[in-house]
Structures are given as C-alpha cells and as structure tokens.
Amino acid sequence: MFQHPNLTKLLPSIPMLEWGRRYDRETLISDLVAALIVTVMLIPQSLAYALLAGLHPEVGLYASVAPLVLYAIFGTSRVLAVGPVAVVSLMTAAAIGEHAAIGTPAYWAFAISLAFMSGVILLLMGLLRLGFLAYFLSHPVISGFISASGLLIAASQIKTLMGVNAQGHNFIDLVVSLVQQIPDVHLLTLAVGVGATGFLFWVRKGLKPLLVRWEFQSRTADVLAKTGPVAAIVLTTFLTWFFQWQTQGLKIVGAVPQGLPPLTLPIWDLALWKALAVPALLISVVGFVESVSVGQTLAAKRRQRIAPNQELVALGASNVSAALTGGFPVTGGFARSVVNFDAGAKTPAAGIYTAVGITLASLFLTPALYYLPQATLSATIVVAVLSLVDFSIFKKMWRYSKADFVAVLATMLVTLTLGVELGLVTGVGVSLALYLYRTSRPHIAEVGLVPGTEHFRNITRHEVGTQPTVLGLRVDESLYFANSRVLEDHVNDCVASHPQLAHVVLQCSAINSIDASALESLEAIDSRLRDSGILLHLSEVKGPVMDRLQHTHFLRDLSGKVYLTHFQAIQDLS
C-alpha cells in the first residue's frame, strides 16, 4: 500500500492505536474503577445540564455515550472526561432560545443541529491546523466570561429552587424578577432545594475533612466527596416517593424514556445554519479552550502532552457523534476530568467504560428517576457553577495590568447584561483593541552605556554614559503601520532638543519586524536627518528583519551604517 506522505499528514492521527497496543490487566482495573466513579458523578450532571440547556433530562444521557467513545479514539489527553458542561449548556440555551420554544421537538432538533455544526467547525479547525485561533481568547476574557456565565446559570436555577417562574433576558432582569416573586415562593420546593444545596456545600467543604479523620486516604476522600450529588439525588428522590410530595406541587423529573440513544440527523436548512453559525463557532471555541486547558493542566502532572490541533479533531468527532445520537454540544469538563484523574484513570479506555455505564443507566435506571425533584438537579448545578465564579481576578488584573482589567470587566458586564455571545465577542474585541492601542504607542528610550559593560540601558533608569554628538534610541516595539509615525515624530523632537547631534543610532534589538509602512517612515526619517546634516545608523538588527531590508532602497540609500552591536556603533562614532 502506498500513501502520499503529505496526505497522511493531513489525515487525523489515532492516538488509540498507540496506547491500545500496550493495554494490560493492571491498566484495565485502574480504568474500570475510575470509570465507575465518573459514571456515578456524570449521571446527575448529564441530567442537570440537559435541563439547563432547555432539553429533556434523557438528552443529557444521550450526550454522554457516543462522544466519550469518539474522544477515546481520537483524543490526546489520557484523562479528559467529555460530556455536557455548564457553560456550553448555557450557550446552547442562549443560541436556540431565540428560534424555538423550550421543551418542543423543534428545540431538540435545533440542539442536535448545533452540536453537528459545532462538530464540523471543530473538525475543520483541526484539519486546517487553526487551533491557534483559540488563543485569541485571552485568559482574562475567559475568566470574566466563565465567572459571568456562572452567575447567569446560578440566577437561572434559583427560580427552580424557589418554585417560581421568574424570567429575564439578562442577569439584572432575572434578579429583579426573582426578588419580585419572593412572595410566591413554593415553600416545600424551597425546603428541598435549600436542603440539597446546603447538603452539597457541606459535602464539598465538610465531608472531606471528616473522611480524612475517619482514616480514609486524602485522594479517596476527595473522590468520595465528589459523589455527593448522587447521595442528594437518592435521598430526595426517596423522600419525594415516600411522602408523595409531587401531589403538593413539588416539580419532579417525571417519566424519562428508557432505551438506547436514538439515531438522529441535523436539520439540513441553510437559513437555520446561517442563524446558528456564530453561536456554533463561539461554542466550539469556548469548548475547545476549556477542554484544552483542563487537558494540559492534567497532562503536565504526569509529564504527558496534549496536541491542540488533534484535540480539535477529537472534540469535533465527539460533537458530530452527539448530533447523530440525539445529544447536544459537549466538551471536556473540568470537575469530572479531575475526578477521573484522581480515581486513577490510565488511558482514554476509561471514557469508553464510562460510556458503557451511562448506556446501562439510560437502559435501566430511568424509571428510578421519576420522583427526582427538579430542585435537587438545580441545587447540583448551583453548587457546581458557583465554584466557577471568581472575583479575585478583578483585583489581580487591576494590580498587574489595567488593559487586562478593562478586558475582564467589559467581558463580564456585557455577558451579564447583553448575553453570552455578545460578551465573548466584546471580550475578544476589547482585548485586541487594547493590544493594538498599546503597540501603536511604543515606548522609545534614549540609551547609554552601563559603565564596565558593553550593555546599553535607558538613561532615565540607569547610571549610564552618553555623548552630545551621538544619540542612541531603542524602540521597544516592532515597527508597523500603526506606530511608525510615532517614531518619526519622536526622532524629530529629539533632533530639536540635541543641538550638537551628528549621529542617531537606532538600537533595533526590540524591533522584531518592519512592515512596508514603517520602511517608508524610516526612509522619511533618514532623508529628514540628512537634510539636517545628521547621519542615521542602525544596530543589532535581527536576522529576519535584516533579510528583508537587504534588498531595499532604504539600506542602499541609508546615510549611516548598520552595526552588529550597539557597542561597536558607539565606539566607531565617538
């Protein structure tokens, strides 16, 4: 068999073939144990996030089968656990909410189409090696977005905890509506909801120390504490059945269809695809960024590596498979991946075993969910997402960088008031604009020789030596169209304030590129200096920059010389 080498490079690789070959009994047992624990944790999460996305609870189970298998085949992380996650579920609800009514078959069909589109986008990005695009979402923007999403999700769940019908298109409307409906609170629902929430918070904070005192290992205690939501579900379901609370107005999950995930297809409708294109792109990027950061954090702990472009392919395949089996957009989740890691998963096979576990649950467990109170699911969501909310980022960014602070603030405010999609787009826009603004006003330092060295530093910061006839200028930015005029102005000003000047030396150690506009500015600077009887020299021009300048008029016509080091230039011109 002959395969063209470039073609094989374009095809996705299959990491499974790598680890599958060395699979042994010990690994099997580790993976099985981890899978069991993740399954127990994933069942309530799947149900809850499906409800959060506006879908029937069983759709959450469907989304937790095929995607796990596909990720296990194509993914490069050994421990990433794929499935429905909070932020992506919120984004799904926001995207589809405009086009169909919650709970309708059309709504489900749109969710399936959204998963399909998101999968195709991820696959294309992976095959075209566009993973770098995701890095344009900066850390501050992601932090602000995730925190704001956490607040939005919590606010949206509180109505279920209170048993009221609050509604609102943004965070403020929602909170106002919740406050207005306090008199209508359903007390039994509130009791179950608050009880479950309190229990879950206690499990998070109080159970682990208790387990450790009972001489469990710290890691085992961690894993056991993560099964808290299942305990809450079992307990409240039992109480509801025993006291028949649904007859007193407590909303329950009700009949959930039993059976394997159905085979489904996306809607082939160009108008719908156009309407969902931007949300699908944003869901893809957010899902990818979330997934890759989880994967990289965990991989680093075991000295493994993540291949971002291959991750795109894996997540793409997962989402396409979600669309073909009745699911909705999925990605790698933080909490469940950590559990998987801590529980000792060794290979992605653990994901396949988890998929088997969820399949068994959707075949046999769904009747047991009949009496599960919706308030319990909301409680698990609230407790999960509040850990996403992190206001300390504001203080940190304010101290370190005002530009990053503005980006966080803008992302958060717009996400809370105008929605998740605009929030993300604003965040990226603001952070790019601030970056461009900064690079358009470069720092330009006059430099002098640090005594006893060959090193030059800013004359206003260090005790350095200078000469009246030679001016050394260091431009702290690559020269491009947005800032080259600033350099022109700066040199003009410097010449006016140094009457004895005969030489200007531009130290180019921080100039990483010079575009065509900047080249014209340099030509203008050179010709103006020449008119004033001053020579322009360059020093420490980098290789890639020099390669380009080599064949230009500028270098041929330059009044001065190009020096390898600034030290040589100053020695020569003294």
Place this chain on the structure above:
Amino acid sequence: MFQHPNLTKLLPSIPMLEWGRRYDRETLISDLVAALIVTVMLIPQSLAYALLAGLHPEVGLYASVAPLVLYAIFGTSRVLAVGPVAVVSLMTAAAIGEHAAIGTPAYWAFAISLAFMSGVILLLMGLLRLGFLAYFLSHPVISGFISASGLLIAASQIKTLMGVNAQGHNFIDLVVSLVQQIPDVHLLTLAVGVGATGFLFWVRKGLKPLLVRWEFQSRTADVLAKTGPVAAIVLTTFLTWFFQWQTQGLKIVGAVPQGLPPLTLPIWDLALWKALAVPALLISVVGFVESVSVGQTLAAKRRQRIAPNQELVALGASNVSAALTGGFPVTGGFARSVVNFDAGAKTPAAGIYTAVGITLASLFLTPALYYLPQATLSATIVVAVLSLVDFSIFKKMWRYSKADFVAVLATMLVTLTLGVELGLVTGVGVSLALYLYRTSRPHIAEVGLVPGTEHFRNITRHEVGTQPTVLGLRVDESLYFANSRVLEDHVNDCVASHPQLAHVVLQCSAINSIDASALESLEAIDSRLRDSGILLHLSEVKGPVMDRLQHTHFLRDLSGKVYLTHFQAIQDLS
C-alpha cells in the same frame, strides 16, 4: 482674566495668531501671487469634482470659499490648499447615491449633511486627540485604495467623454457597460473629450520641456503647465459657443447660478445620520490621512512641522463651514498644495486670498461657463486621477512583504468590485488580521555568544559559542495572549531535545510587554521546568516590563534569577 490651564489645553490653538503677527509686505506679495495661480487652477477642479460627486458645478465653487478661510485660521500647514478632491468626491457620491437621486435638491441636502457630520467627526477626533487612529490605515492600504479609486473615477468619466449613459455598480460592470455602448458613441462629444484629454496630457508631459527651452525657469514652467486645464476650458468653451455645438447634442454645463455661497444647514434627521455615519467616518479618515501626508511632505521641505491633532480641528472646522455655505466634504488636495508651495505661498493667508478669488468667480464668472462642455471637465478629471493609479506598488510589496502585498491586493479588489467603503474597511481589517497573525507566531531563536564580545546572536545564523547545560532563548515578540502558548510549546520541545539541560535563560531584550495571559504562561513554564529539575532565568528585562513583574507571584516564585545582561547570566551559570 483667569483660565484653568487644563481647559486651555483642551481648546484648539489658533496658529494664525502666531504667523499673523509677523506678516509683512513681502510675504503679502508672495501669498497674493500664489493665490492667483491656485485660484486659476481651483476653478476647473471645483466644477469638475462637484460633477464627480453628483452635484451641480457651482457647489464646487461654494466648497472652495469658507473652508479655505477656516483652514487658514486653524491649520498648521503653511501651504496646504483645501477644497474638493477627487477621492473624497467619489466617496461622497457613493455614500449619497444610495439615498437620493443625482441632481435633486435632496441629494445636495444630503451632501451638505455629510460635510457637516464629517466636520463634527474630525473636530471630535482632534479635541480628543484621536489622530493616531488614522495611522491604522497603512501605506499599502492607502495606496491600493487610491489607485482603485482612480480607476473607478476614470471609468465613471469615460461615459461623459463618449457621450453615452453607461452605468454599473462596480468597476467591471462599468467597463462592460462602456464597451457595450461603443456603437452609441456621440462622435462630437468624443472628439471634444479626446481632444481635451490629449491636450491635457501633452500639457503635463510636453509643455514643460518646451517652456524650459523657451528659457522659462523650471519652477515657473511647472506652475504654468498646471494651468493647462484652464486653457482647455477656455478653448473648448469658445469653440462650443462659436459653432453652437450644444445644438448637435454636445452636453454643456448650462446656466450656473451667479452669487455668493448660500447659507445652508444640515438635515437634522437621526435615521439619515445613522445611515451616513460610517461613510462620514471613512471620508473623515481618508481626507485627514491624505491631507496630513501632503502637509507633512511639504512642511519637511521647509523645516516646518505639522501638528496632526490640530490638523483634525482645522479640517473639521473647514468641513463644518462647507456644510453651512452650501458645500460638500473637502480636504487638503495634493496637486493644488504643491502648486501653492511652488508658486511661493509663505503663509495660510494665501488660502484666504484664494477664497476671495473663488468668491469673485462665483459672483461674476459663472455666466461665462454656460457653453463649457461637460466632456472637458471629465477630461480634466481623467488626467488628474490617472496619476493616482500606481501599479508598481504590487511589485514593491511582493518583494518586500507578502503580508503587505495581500493587504494592497485585497483593498484594491474589494474597492473595485464592492465599492469604496467596503474596500477601505477590508483593507484595515486584512492588515490588522495579518499583523495579529504574525505576532501570534513569534520568532524564537536559540542564542550563543559572539566570540570576543558580550553579544549574543542566533546560533543558526552566526558562529557563536553555546554550552550543553545552559539554553539561551530570545523571543522576538512581546508576549501576549495570542502567542504565549506558542512559547510554552517551544520551551517544552527544547527541553525534550536538550537532555543535559540545567538552566533556561530567556533573553527578554525584544519582549516589550507581558500581559496577564503571558504571565500565566511564564508561571506554567517555570513550574514545568522546575518539575524537570531545570531552573528558569530571565535576562535583559526592560524597565517597563520589570516594573510590572516586580510585585507578582511569578517573580517571587521564579526558580532562577533575573540578570541585567544575558552575558552576566551565562557567566554566572557556566
């Protein structure tokens, strides 16, 4: 009188108070001579560009009175000649064409409103010191845009030269339509048009050498050659009157109202303002960039300076005054400013005298324009704009920088096919995207010591010394969200390929800033290296970067040290 110092800073300055104080008889004569020559040149241009903008010819005269006076008061260029220019007239036609029919009173009212909006935008940009925004239009984008505009204008005028009614929404449609209508050509019109065009080309290329041979001074010959359009107008007007060519179907200018510029007001209609906002902004920016580059080029020749933010104020005031006196958007024109300069204008007072000249023309000269053939005006436009078209930029950019080449090409193609506004926006978008793409993939070099110096350079380009235990890396880009992951990956790869490694030193001479995302990446790199038993050091960190890092966890927790110079780092770690 007490004035708050910060308030005076915000108010626009009035350069006229500066030069007006030292005005003497000699300067007066120089300015009067220059004004006379510019007036003679400006009359046909004003009429022609008004027609190009889709307005009655007298509107061009109105736009050449008040704006010149306002620029003379507020402008910082001594010689800039303001008035209607080709590209801005084309953009005006494109902006209004969608909203009103050419030649109607509504069309004129919209042009007045556009001038007002553009003036307000320019004033605001000047008062808020936003002049730097204009620099985001790179040289290649401006070149591509101006060339494409020149082609569009020429194509639009050829129908008048041919005496046909060709129409098209883009360059290709227009050319196709022109070719289809060749059989309908009006031969008399064609004869006048081609005759005038040929005459004007000859004046440009052939007249000056002739005049020089007749022992005129070279500069005088230049100025005389610029009055060619007036000769063409006088000649063709006389012939048309003598032979009564208008009775044979030659289109003439016809009755042009006599009198002072009227007092007018913009339309106060929010819907219209919204529709015209983007065109007004683009017209403002293009007008400003064109004007400032002309002003700077000419100022440099006499060692004078242009203050860009003050120029915004001056052009803003000019455009507002154009709107109040029946005009349309204006800016500083290249050709007429050069004539003004060559003719010896010393102060902006020359502009005021020109305004007086144009006022006299609109009071007394308009009846003489009755028999002026429209084809003659089109000929002056065609000859003027073809000098704007410059295809050599393609070759130049292709050689110097592929990114700049792509920006020129995109700007030009989109301008020709989808219109001037989309063309400009595309140009800015493409050049920013390419800049961001480049900065997102930084050049990272492994560096070694240049023997006999304290200087370090790329090991693949220079003969330098290295050590197996110390790795020196120079990152040729500021670290920010879009590229910090690339550094993480690169360091990971380097560590894998250097088994004996004990120290990594990042030479930060080209790192001009580190944003919050990049700081997190550096923390990640440090902690991963530490896990592998490798220390991370920094060298040559710049002042502004160090100021920020000073109070961060990163610097406190850094496994290695921060060295003033890379040389010290390598000596210490050997």
